[in-house]
Amino acid sequence: MLEDKNPQRTSLEKLGEFGLIDHLTKNFEIKHKSTLKGIGDDAAVFDHKQQTVLTTDFLIEGVHFDLSYMPLKHLGYKAVMVNLSDVYAMNAKATQITVSLAVSNRFPLEALEELYAGIALASKVYNVDLIGGDTTTSTSGMLISITAVGEAKKEEITYRSGAKPNDLLVVSGDLGAAYMGLQVLEREKEVFKVNPNNQPDLSPYSYIVERQLKPEARKDIAELLKQLDVLPTAMIDISDGLSSEILHLCKNSKVGCNLFEEKIPLDPTVITTCEEFNIDSTMVALSGGEDYELLFTIAQNDFDKIKGNPNLTVIGHMTEPSEGAHLVTRANTKIELTAQGWNSFKSND
Ligand code: ADP
Ligand code: MG
Numbered sequence: 001m002l003e004d005k006n007p008q009r010t011s012l013e014k015l016g017e018f019g020l021i022d023h024l025t026k027n028f029e030i031k032h033k034s035t036l037k038g039i040g041d042d043a044a045v046f047d048h049k050q051q052t053v054l055t056t057d058f059l060i061e062g063v064h065f066d067l068s069y070m071p072l073k074h075l076g077y078k079a080v081m082v083n084l085s086d087v088y089a090m091n092a093k094a095t096q097i098t099v100s101l102a103v104s105n106r107f108p109l110e111a112l113e114e115l116y117a118g119i120a121l122a123s124k125v126y127n128v129d130l131i132g133g134d135t136t137t138s139t140s141g142m143l144i145s146i147t148a149v150g151e152a153k154k155e156e157i158t159y160r161s162g163a164k165p166n167d168l169l170v171v172s173g174d175l176g177a178a179y180m181g182l183q184v185l186e187r188e189k190e191v192f193k194v195n196p197n198n199q200p201d202l203s204p205y206s207y208i209v210e211r212q213l214k215p216e217a218r219k220d221i222a223e224l225l226k227q228l229d230v231l232p233t234a235m236i237d238i239s240d241g242l243s244s245e246i247l248h249l250c251k252n253s254k255v256g257c258n259l260f261e262e263k264i265p266l267d268p269t270v271i272t273t274c275e276e277f278n279i280d281s282t283m284v285a286l287s288g289g290e291d292y293e294l295l296f297t298i299a300q301n302d303f304d305k306i307k308g309n310p311n312l313t314v315i316g317h318m319t320e321p322s323e324g325a326h327l328v329t330r331a332n333t334k335i336e337l338t339a340q341g342w343n344s345f346k347s348n349d
Contacts, residue, residue: 008262009108021135024116027121034151035129044131046096048151055086055148061141068192069185072111074147074213076118083148084126085217085221085292089237090159092152096131097123100145115144125218129156156231158296163234163253167297169316170232170306172221174265176281177244179288180273181205181212204215207269215292219313223296228305232296239317243286244339245295246326249318253297256319258336259300261329263315286327287338 012020013327021039030038037045059065067075080097089095099119101213103112124129128148188200202209218237225232234253242264250257264285274281297318298306306312316328325337 001165004143005314008110010110012103012109015109017135019222020109021133024112025130027085029122030129030131031127032129034095035131037128038131039133041074044096045099046131047148048095050151051154051157053090053150053152053157054089055083057082057086058145059144059146061143067142068189070213072114073118073121076115076120077122078118078123078213078215079144079146079213080119080126080128080148081215081217082129082294083146083216083264084122084219085215085237085239085294086199087148087150088218089235089294090150090152090224091156091222091225091232091235092130092150093222094126094148094150096129096149097132098147099133100147101133101134102136102143102144104138104140107142122206126217141238158232158235158251160234160236161254162232162251163249163255163297163318164299165255165318165320166300167255167318168303168314169246169249169257169259169297169318170314170315171238171242171265171293171295171311171313172218173291173293174267174270175238175285175291175293176207176270176274176288177267178215178290178292179210179241180270180279180283181208181210182290183277183279184273185212197260205273208273212290215290218294223345224309224311228309230298230302230305232298235294235296238291238293238295239289240339241285241287241289242291242348243297243327243337246337247339249297250321250325251297251320252320256321256323257316257325257337258319258323258334259316259325259327260346261327263313265313265315282327315346 025039034046034048078281084094102216135306184205234249236248238245246257261282266281271281
């Protein structure tokens with residue numbers, strides 16, 4: 001599906017491991033004072049004045065990404081986003097990343113340059129320093145592991161465990177778009193297999209395809225909440241779908257939850273694409289995943305501070321644990337939330 005825009009192919013063997021690392025990382029600048037030593041020694045050194053948060057994620061070809069429709073530059077960008085999202089979900093500021101890479105010899109240098117162009121763009125836009133990593137070969141495919149480091153004041157770090165009954169449940173942005181973007185890309189891949197001359201017109205789906213291929217972590221939300229003087233009581237990022245993230249908050253905070261179907265924010269493209277694919281848009285928001293929005297709880301007293309903000313939607317409230325976690329449908333029936341996909345969910349209907 002992707003045209004080969006870069007016909008030049010330089011074999012990785014020509015550079016050797018150290019030449020490769022130097023080549024890929026030479027244009028990265030250190031931006032943070034807290035980075036004392038970045039790439040080039042046995043270990044990086046940093047000096048945080050506050051508490052440090054650290055998170056790591058694996059992305060594996062064929063499991064987490066498909067290079068037939070994922071441009072490598074986007075993959076590099078997304079791999080950074082996935083990690084930064086976890087840092088922001090702690091209400092922390094992301095400061096440093098490491099990138100570990102295993103690649104088979106089917107990838108030329110030019111492919112890794114593309115990947116690192118995406119990593120460089122993400123590092124610039126999100127203001128993080130690349131301070132190290134590891135590079136090795138794989139017998140098949142590509143594996144990327146990124147670790148992100150951040151810092152935050154002790155009293156500002158937001159855990160999954162702080163939600164109280166009656167707290168409001170709030171989500172940033174809108175949900176389900178990344179999943180529907182993936183459905184469109186998968187469909188076009190099948191069409192392409194049958195007819196390789198058919199270049200798909202993805203323009204009607206540009207929002208949802210972009211949400212799948214180039215997600216943005218919500219750095220702005222932690223900053224916004226600080227401006228509004230709101231400290232969330234609990235927070236998590238939405239990587240696996242709203243339903244499973246709500247259940248994490250409930251379990252860790254020992255509370256229940258009522259989620260209101262009519263409040264779930266959906267982009268119009270998600271609604272029309274769900275109609276086209278004959279999928280229930282609520283199920284997509286609940287189980288779709290990869291939205292990388294933030295889900296958090298606030299004290300009811302803070303409601304006035306966030307009211308009317310276009311980035312934030314109140315979608316429910318927390319309850320006593322004995323009440324359990326439920327979706328309140330548009331028809332005002334209550335369905336128990338489950339972490340699984342919609343098949344098991346449907347059997348509850
Ligand atoms: P060592 O053998 O001591 O583990 P390496 O030769 O693997 O060191 O790495 C040399 C330096 O390059 C280290 O600072 C390491 O963190 C950095 N590095 C290695 N691979 C990458 C990569 N893919 N991206 C960024 N930095 C890397
Ligand atoms: Mg090493």
